[in-house]
Amino acid sequence: MSAELGNGFDRWLAGAEGSSRPRLDWLETQRAQARERVRDQGIPSNKQEAWRYTSLTRLLEQEFVPAAARVPEVGPEVIQRLSIPGLDANRVVLVNGRFAADLSDLRDLPAGVRIGGLRQILESDPDALRERLNGVAGDAQPLFTALNTAGVDDGLVLLLPRGVHLPRPIEVVHLAVATDSPRVAQPRHVVALEEGAQATLIERYLSAGDSLYCTNSVLELSLGRDSVLKHQRIQTESPSAFHIAGVFLSQGSGSRYEGINLGLGGSWARTELRVLFAGEQAECDLKGLYLAGDRQLMDFHLDVEHRVPRCTSRENFKGILYGKGRAIFDGRVLVSRDAQKTDAAMSNKNLILSEGAEVDTKPQLEINADDVKCSHGTTVGQIEPEMLFYLRSRGISAPLARRMLCLGFAGEILDALTPETLREQVAEQVGRRLEQSPLT
Amino acid sequence: MLSVKGLRANVGEKEILKGLDLEVGRGEIHAIMGPNGSGKSTFAHVLSGRDGYQVTGGSVDFEGRDLLAMAPEERAHAGIFLAFQYPVELPGVNNTYFLKAALNAIRKARGEPELDAVSFLRLMKERLKVLHLDDSLLKRPVNFGFSGGEKKRNEIFQMALLEPRLSILDETDSGLDIDALRIVADGVNTLRSPERSMIVVTHYQRLLDYIEPDFVHVLAMGRIVRSGGKELALELEEKGYGWIAGEEAA
Numbered sequence: 001m002s003a004e005l006g007n008g009f010d011r012w013l014a015g016a017e018g019s020s021r022p023r024l025d026w027l028e029t030q031r032a033q034a035r036e037r038v039r040d041q042g043i044p045s046n047k048q049e050a051w052r053y054t055s056l057t058r059l060l061e062q063e064f065v066p067a068a069a070r071v072p073e074v075g076p077e078v079i080q081r082l083s084i085p086g087l088d089a090n091r092v093v094l095v096n097g098r099f100a101a102d103l104s105d106l107r108d109l110p111a112g113v114r115i116g117g118l119r120q121i122l123e124s125d126p127d128a129l130r131e132r133l134n135g136v137a138g139d140a141q142p143l144f145t146a147l148n149t150a151g152v153d154d155g156l157v158l159l160l161p162r163g164v165h166l167p168r169p170i171e172v173v174h175l176a177v178a179t180d181s182p183r184v185a186q187p188r189h190v191v192a193l194e195e196g197a198q199a200t201l202i203e204r205y206l207s208a209g210d211s212l213y214c215t216n217s218v219l220e221l222s223l224g225r226d227s228v229l230k231h232q233r234i235q236t237e238s239p240s241a242f243h244i245a246g247v248f249l250s251q252g253s254g255s256r257y258e259g260i261n262l263g264l265g266g267s268w269a270r271t272e273l274r275v276l277f278a279g280e281q282a283e284c285d286l287k288g289l290y291l292a293g294d295r296q297l298m299d300f301h302l303d304v305e306h307r308v309p310r311c312t313s314r315e316n317f318k319g320i321l322y323g324k325g326r327a328i329f330d331g332r333v334l335v336s337r338d339a340q341k342t343d344a345a346m347s348n349k350n351l352i353l354s355e356g357a358e359v360d361t362k363p364q365l366e367i368n369a370d371d372v373k374c375s376h377g378t379t380v381g382q383i384e385p386e387m388l389f390y391l392r393s394r395g396i397s398a399p400l401a402r403r404m405l406c407l408g409f410a411g412e413i414l415d416a417l418t419p420e421t422l423r424e425q426v427a428e429q430v431g432r433r434l435e436q437s438p439l440t
Numbered sequence: 441m442l443s444v445k446g447l448r449a450n451v452g453e454k455e456i457l458k459g460l461d462l463e464v465g466r467g468e469i470h471a472i473m474g475p476n477g478s479g480k481s482t483f484a485h486v487l488s489g490r491d492g493y494q495v496t497g498g499s500v501d502f503e504g505r506d507l508l509a510m511a512p513e514e515r516a517h518a519g520i521f522l523a524f525q526y527p528v529e530l531p532g533v534n535n536t537y538f539l540k541a542a543l544n545a546i547r548k549a550r551g552e553p554e555l556d557a558v559s560f561l562r563l564m565k566e567r568l569k570v571l572h573l574d575d576s577l578l579k580r581p582v583n584f585g586f587s588g589g590e591k592k593r594n595e596i597f598q599m600a601l602l603e604p605r606l607s608i609l610d611e612t613d614s615g616l617d618i619d620a621l622r623i624v625a626d627g628v629n630t631l632r633s634p635e636r637s638m639i640v641v642t643h644y645q646r647l648l649d650y651i652e653p654d655f656v657h658v659l660a661m662g663r664i665v666r667s668g669g670k671e672l673a674l675e676l677e678e679k680g681y682g683w684i685a686g687e688e689a690a
Contacts, residue, residue, distance in 0.1 A: 385491060390528040393488050394542035394598065395516035395549065404541065408532030408581065 005035070007043045008060050012184050012216075013151045021069075021153050022122045030134055034141065034149035041143045050142065053328045053360040054299050058268055059242055064184035064214050066151065067096040072177050078208055079103050079173065086421045089171040089202065090115075096176060097185030097215070098154050103173075110166065114159035118188055121157045128159065132190045136220040136248040142272060145246040148186045148218040155187035155217070160197035162224075169200035169419070176238065178211035189219040193227035195252075200230040202422065205265070207238035214242040221248065223255040225279060231259045232417060234426060237266035245271045251311075253279025260416055261317075262426065263290035263298045264433065270299040277311040277339075284313045289413040291430065292357065293437050294323030302331040302346075306339040306369075315346040318413055320406050321357035322437050329361040333376070337368045346376040351383065351409050353402070353437075403434045441466050441637050442507075442606055446498035448662075449486050456482040458662035459498065464606070467634040471648055471673060472641045474659035475681040480641045481525060483659070484610040487639075488522035489515050502606070516542075517549030519605030523595040523612050530582035535594075538582045539564065539601060546602055567600040571627045589620035596627040607631070607638045613647035625650030645677040658684050 004010055013035070043060070044051040072095050079093060092115065093103035099117025106115055114121065114128060121128060133152070137145055156172055174187065193199060205215060215237065223229055237243045243266040251257060263269050275284050290298040304313045319327045329348045350359045363376040383405050391401035407414075410430060417423040442464040449457040456479045464470050474480050486493050487500065489512035500507040502518060510518065530538070544554040555563065564578065571593045583591050592612055599607055609628070613621055628638070628651050640651055648656070648670065656672040657664045658681075665684055666672065676684070 384528075386528050387530055389490050389512060390524070390530065391538070391542075392512040393490075393516055393522050394538075394602065395513050395545040396538075396541050397513050397545065398511070400541065400545075401513075404533055404538070405530070408530055411532030411534075411581075 005039045007038070007041070009038060009147055011063065011065055012147060012186070014066060021119065022126065024122065024126050026130060027122070027126075027133070027152070031150050031152060033139070034146045037141060037146040038143065038150055041146070044143055050301060050330070053330075054270060054297070059214070062182060062212070062214065062242070064182050067098065067179070067183045067185040069098075069153070071095050071098040071100045072179070074100065074103065074175065074177060074208070076103060079175070082173065082175070082206055082208070084171075084422055084425050087169075087171065087419065089169040090166075091171045091173060092156050093173045093175060094154070094156065094187055096179070096183065096213075097174075097187040097217075099156065108167070110164050112161040113164060113166070114157060115170070116157055118155040118157050118190065119153060129157065129190060132192055132220065132222070133188070134220070136222050136250045136276075137218065137246070142246065144216050144244045144270075145218050145248075145272075148188055148216050148246065151186045152188045153186070156189040156191070158191045158199075158201070160193045160199055162194040163196045165198040166200065169202050171202045171204065174203065174205045174215065174217070176207040176211065176213050176215065176241065178209060179213075182212045182214070184214040184216060186216045186218075189217065191219065191229075192222040193224055193229055195224040196226045197224065198228040200418070201232070203231070203233045205235045205237050205243060207241065210238045210240055212240040213238070214244070216244040218246040219248065221250070221257075223249070223251045223257055223282075225252040226254040227252065228256045229258070230418070231257065232422070233260065234262045234264070235266065235269060235271075236264045236429065237269070239265065239267060241266045243269040247271070247273045249273070249275045249284070250278050251275065251282040251284060254281050255279070256283045258285045258416075259287065260413065261286070261288040261300070262413075263288070263300065264429065267295065268297045270301070272301040273303065275302075275304040275313065277306055277308050280308050280310045282311045284311070286313070286315045286317075287413050287416055288317035289410050290317070290319045290327055291433055292319065292321045292325030292327045293433065294325060297326050299328040300330070304333045304344065306333070306335045306342040306344065309339055310341045311339070312343040313345075316413070317348045318410060319348070319350040319359060320353065320410065320434075321350065321359055322353040324354075324356040326357065327359045329359070329363070329378075331363045331376075333365050333374065335365070335367045335369050335372055335374065340369050340371045342369060342372040342374065344372070344374045348378045349409075350380045351406060352380060353383065353406070403431060406434050407431060441503055443501040444498070447483075447486070447500060448495065448497035449482060450494045450496055451482065451492065455496070456662055457486065460659070460663055462657065462664060464637050464639065466637060468655065469632070469638045469640060469651065469653045471653035471656045472639060472659050473643070473645070473656060473673060473676060476643065478659045479662045480643075480659055481610055484522060484608045484639070484641050487608055488512060488520060513545070516602075517546055521599050521602055521604030521607045523599055523607065523609045525611040525614060527583045527591040527595050529584045529586075531584045533582050535580055535582050536564070536578045539578075539598065542598070543601055564601065567597055570600060570630055571597045572623050573597055588615040589617070592616055592620065592624055593627070596624050600627060600631060603631075605636060607636070609638065609640045611641055611643060613642055613644065621647065622650060645673045648673045660684055
């Protein structure tokens with residue numbers, strides 16, 4: 001039995017010990033190292049830059065146990081009810097972090113595509129994952145990523161061979177269903193596109209009903225030379241849920257990544273995005289929208305590292321806060337000495353609708369090269385009275401006018417969602433959220 | 441239709457309107473002219489219910505209702521429309537969506553059914569043509585990136601769509617070249633009817649060559665100091681506002 005972690009997270013890993021997961025030496029080593037790393041980090045305090053504005057108290061008060069190893073039973077009608085009307089996609093369903101083969105739809109995929117559950121592939125073809133698992137996240141993992149690695153068990157695997165273009169988006173449904181005691185799911189996803197491959201990934205985090213649980217997911221994305229990935233992450237967890245996500249992206253030369261992150265649900269949500277340019281002339285476009293309503297915390301951390309020349313990065317995050325909502329945007333772009341001709345721009349704009357809401361925004365540029373084009377900007381504002389008056393003078397009620405202006409503010413991000421049916425569905429969801437909130 | 445009596449209003453500590461009286465009957469077009477700072481725009485804003493003005497005295501009756509007690513949207517529902525001097529840009533708010541929300545809000549208030557998508561589109565296209573506006577304008581965010589002329593035409597287009605009973609045109613001519621002015625005026629003139637009234641606020645007589653008023657009023661120092669027919673506008677054009685101000689002082 002390993003020593004206690006000393007930071008309250010032992011319980012998260014407890015069940016993972018005796019479960020029937022595949023025993024692989026290299027994997028056991030990775031787990032053990034991650035466990036060490038969790039122990040070394042202790043409990044992050046607000047003296048640490050990454051945790052300066054985010055309190056873990058609410059999370060530590062919970063007594064989550066790991067999700068059961070077997071897949072909870074969920075009828076296809078539940079998936080049907082939560083589906084996006086008219087979305088033509090291949091679907092992967094994970095229930096409480098476990099790959100549910102019978103709910104997934106993996107028909108008509110091009111030859112050579114590997115897709116399925118992490119556990120399944122670790123059992124059938126572990127070598128396919130040996131270099132991939134922790135390949136992008138690396139060794140120096142932040143606390144929750146290390147926790148995920150220490151308990152790694154199941155998740156999504158998507159491996160695209162050279163030159164393959166997926167005909168349809170892959171929709172990943174992360175479904176949380178209520179269990180006897182509040183549980184934590186720690187899915188680990190590995191997505192790799194080899195040279196010239198192209199795909200669209202839609203990740204949806206959602207729940208069947210309001211229940212208390214925690215998701216601590218980690219996604220490792222590896223983009224080979226000239227590959228293209230559009231990645232849309234839509235977090236609509238239950239109103240009581242805790243959501244933690246680590247997204248690690250490595251981009252080969254000439255690759256293009258377009259990421260859209262929507263933080264809409266959950267009670268306490270933290271997303272850490274790390275981008276590493278491994279090859280030249282790669283492009284990364286990160287967009288984000290968060291809605292922090294009453295007693296909701298939305299925490300985004302971006303870390304973009306330009307280590308090689310001639311790469312482009314764009315970060316555009318927008319937030320709407322109301323009630324006693326709270327948000328944190330902590331964005332960092334690092335340009336190494338050798339990363340000449342870097343083109344980087346970061347923007348964070350916030351719309352605050354109530355006196356009780358609060359946002360801490362901290363965009364930072366660290367530039368160590370001299371021939372670069374970098375900028376950052378941040379705003380925190382309120383609805384412009386002239387805009388509100390203009391709408392009201394046309395007969396539109398004040399609540400609807402506010403909602404229209406909020407949706408207008410968010411439009412730039414929402415409009416990037418594809419296909420159209422997804423955009424419509426999400427815009428409607430955002431509109432509904434705003435409608436239920438007292439926007440004063 | 442509209443009866444303004446002894447209207448007084450402040451902006452901050454400063455009194456701008458100092459006892460303004462105006463009667464507008466059904467189907468009439470009233471031009472309000474006056475030098476800069478006379479209170480023309482303040483009057484237009486107070487009628488439409490904009491924040492930032494304190495009414496300190498007087499009354500405004502609109503078809504038997506106390507206009508000053510109504511919220512801006514209620515005034516719109518009752519049939520008041522302000523064509524803005526500086527139309528506001530609404531980034532991200534789609535023009536079609538906006539127009540539909542406005543029209544349906546007003547129809548609902550009038551007890552009329554909401555328009556379905558097809559009838560709405562037909563109506564919009566028909567009204568666009570009158571204002572010589574391109575269809576593509578409907579897909580753009582409201583006023584966002586519009587030229588000065590497009591913004592003004594968009595105001596009159598909204599007016600044509602919403603069919604108000606009393607339109608207040610606040611310096612609609614400012615910043616328009618002669619062609620745009622003619623188009624805007626044509627749009628306004630097609631809306632003239634025995635049922636609809638208008639208050640045309642302008643600094644220059646020029647607009648009144650195209651929109652012929654029934655009455656002309658001169659606003660100076662926060663009050664109507666002179667009223668007359670359309671010939672008064674010509675007299676003003678000839679003699680300048682100094683003439684009125686001088687008479688006032690005397």
